[in-house]
Amino acid sequence: MAAALVGADGALQGPVASCPTPAHDGPAAMLDSISVLVQEVVAAGARRAPARAVPITAVGIGTAGVVDVERGTILSATDAITGWAGTSVAAGVRERLAAAGLGELPVHVENDVDAYAAGEAWLGAGAGAEVVLMVAVGTGVGGALVIEGRTRRGAHHVAGEIGHVPVPGAQGEPCTCGRPGHLEGVSAGPQIHRRYLAKGGDPDVPDAREVERRAAAGDRIAQGVYRDSAACLGRALAGLVTVIDPDVVVVSGGLARAGDLWWGPLRRTFAAEIIDPLASIEIIPATLGTTAPIVGAARGALALAEN
Numbered sequence: 001m002a003a004a005l006v007g008a009d010g011a012l013q014g015p016v017a018s019c020p021t022p023a024h025d026g027p028a029a030m031l032d033s034i035s036v037l038v039q040e041v042v043a044a045g046a047r048r049a050p051a052r053a054v055p056i057t058a059v060g061i062g063t064a065g066v067v068d069v070e071r072g073t074i075l076s077a078t079d080a081i082t083g084w085a086g087t088s089v090a091a092g093v094r095e096r097l098a099a100a101g102l103g104e105l106p107v108h109v110e111n112d113v114d115a116y117a118a119g120e121a122w123l124g125a126g127a128g129a130e131v132v133l134m135v136a137v138g139t140g141v142g143g144a145l146v147i148e149g150r151t152r153r154g155a156h157h158v159a160g161e162i163g164h165v166p167v168p169g170a171q172g173e174p175c176t177c178g179r180p181g182h183l184e185g186v187s188a189g190p191q192i193h194r195r196y197l198a199k200g201g202d203p204d205v206p207d208a209r210e211v212e213r214r215a216a217a218g219d220r221i222a223q224g225v226y227r228d229s230a231a232c233l234g235r236a237l238a239g240l241v242t243v244i245d246p247d248v249v250v251v252s253g254g255l256a257r258a259g260d261l262w263w264g265p266l267r268r269t270f271a272a273e274i275i276d277p278l279a280s281i282e283i284i285p286a287t288l289g290t291t292a293p294i295v296g297a298a299r300g301a302l303a304l305a306e307n
Contacts, residue, residue, distance in 0.1 A: 002290065003037045005045045005056070006298035010123045012291060014048055017041050023080060027087040034061065034089075035096035042102065058106040059097070060301030061089060062115030062293040066157050069300075072109040075157060078176065108300040114151045114160070116286070117144035118296030120250050124288040129247035133240060134286075135162060137233065138253035140176065141184040145244065151300075162236055163188070169232040183236045187229040189254055196225045212258055226258070227265045234269025241274060241281055252286035 001021050005013035019037050022029040042056055065077030065084055072090020090107040098104050110118075117126075117134030126132035126146065136142040141163035145152045152159045163184035164177050173195070175185035185191055189208035196211045197203060201221045205211055215222035237249060255262055267283060274281070286292060 001033060001037055002294060003041045004291070004294050005041055006060075006295060008302060010119075010295050010299065012294070014041075014045055016291065016294065017044065021081075024082045027083050027092070030081065030084070030087070031089065031092040031096060035093055035100065038093070038097060039100050039102070055103070056105065058108060058301035058305035059093060060108045060110075060115070060294075060297030060299070060304075061093065062110055062112040062297040063089060064112055066161075067109055067111050067114075068157055069108070069110050069153055072107060106301065106304045108297065108304045110151070110297065110300055111142075111144070111157075112293055113142035114144045114153075115293035115296035115300070116252060117146050117160070117250070118151050118299050119288055119292035119294070120252070120286050120296070121146035121149065122299055123295060124292055125250045125284050125286050126248055131244065131246040133237075133244055133246040133249045134160070135233070135237070135249065135251045136253040137187055137251065137255040138189055140188050141233075143240075145246075162240060165236050165239070167232050167236045167239075169228060169235065183232055186232045187255070192225055192229050192255075195228070196222055199225065201225075208254075212261065215261055216259075223261075226261055229255070230262045230264075230266040231269040234266045235273055237266075237283065238270050238273035241270075241278055245278065246281065249281065249283045250286050251283060252292065256285050 002016050002018040004016045007013050017037060017040055019033060022033050038059055064080055066075040068075050074084050074087045074089060077084040089109045094105060094107045113136045116136060120126045120134060121132040130148055132146040134144040143162035144160040164182045166181050167183045170181045170183060170186040172180055173185035174180055175182035192208045192211055196205060199221050205214060211222045211225060215226045270283060
């Protein structure tokens with residue numbers, strides 16, 4: 001987990017602090033760690049500039065899972081965080097910070113990819129665009145839609161979540177949701193590794209990063225798996241872009257750092273599938289890096305504090 005003080009202009013007011021995520025120690029341990037990290041960041045800020053230290057006005061949190069943003073509650077989540085579904089994150093963090101002497105602070109909670117998208121749309125690769133489609137491709141495949149600076153949540157809080165879109169090329173492939181044929185079942189990092197092994201790749205290869213290295217070195221199975229993952233994403237994006245008509249598509253996550261091995265087939269597939277009026281829409285890498293979700297969550301917190 002990572003945290004920082006963020007000004008009203010989105011600028012970080014000091015270094016990013018981090019701590020291990022107690023993902024399998026239960027919700028209470030998660031809430032404790034979040035609260036302690038917030039306290040550490042606030043205390044460090046006061047030590048750096050005691051003459052200019054001001055009370056924080058709100059806390060913003062980006063987290064895995066489907067989030068009811070109005071209530072700050074996790075509606076559903078995978079087993080990446082044990083017992084996270086049903087947790088009232090906003091209330092739990094607010095109570096802990098109040099007990100620590102920081103007062104009754106507004107706490108904004110949103111999905112981590114939504115927070116990433118909000119940051120990139122505000123100050124990153126999507127700055128100045130009216131409609132930004134954000135895609136995060138790493139251990140999973142996530143997405144978010146930002147229109148006129150506001151992240152669209154949808155009627156069931158899953159707007160923009162592209163990982164479970166059925167896509168040609170993924171037929172029969174198992175997905176983390178339990179249903180076959182979804183984008184995440186082909187394009188996420190762990191699935192790239194799984195498919196490489198299933199197709200007869202070297203069983204000593206431990207993860208998707210090594211699959212990438214093998215592909216760059218000429219391993220044909222690795223190259224095919226990487227091409228398939230990028231092509232499936234390209235097809236999915238062509239469909240979404242046709243429906244949404246965004247100004248730009250911003251891509252983040254570990255796979256976005258894979259170079260032309262991945263970006264080449266992604267862009268070629270997208271170009272082959274997209275209709276002519278939308279052919280000028282660019283697919284570009286995110287620019288804020290790991291600070292994007294911190295900045296995005298802070299923007300949500302600032303908006304909550306103003307209302």
